[in-house]
Amino acid sequence: MQTNDKIRFLRNLRAVRNYTPEQIPEDVLSDILEVGRWSGSASNLQGTEVVVVRDSQIMQRMSEAGARPAAGATVALVVVTSGDPDRHDLHTFDSGRLVERLLLAADAHGVGGNIATLKEDGPDIIKQLLGIPAEKRIWTVVTMGYVDEEAKRTRPKSPTAGRKPMGDFVHWDSY
Secondary structure, eight states, X not given: OOHHHHHHXXXXXXXXXXXXXXXXOHHHHHHHHHHHHTOOOGGGOOOEEXXXXXXXXXXXXXXXXXXXXXXXXXXXXXEEEOOOGGGHHHHHHHHHHHHHHHHHHHXXXXXXXXXXXXXXXXXXXHHHHHTOOTTSEEEEEEEEEOBOHHHHHHSOOOTTOSOOOHHHHOOSSOO
């Protein structure tokens, strides 16, 4: 793949909110998770874990708890960290790195994805449903599935869908 193709691939990653019911093959899902496993982490502590959820009832509960795209996804990946308050910022940073890699790996396989967060008592509810120990922290959910192209076409365009000009984004040598 040429550099321009790689850059175009990175720039074209988009959040997907509508999925088809087609299941993601095990080998594709395993490859996506393998990419995630190799994500970098602070001091290489590898403080994140992933719970793969394919149970539609649990994904519906995730949706009700704030992770809206989970209701229509075929897979939801719940990112788990240690819950150690002294490492909160590092775990937050590491989970962000992990999520981006998972989404890029999914896109490389033609699978759409989105990031969502559990709200209010949602983390506690989902931890209990999934048997995650109370001291662990969950908040982030990555939803995945094949893109429902028809729903994508009929979705209204967001007035903020574009990007701000480079001059408003980048500051050279000083703010």
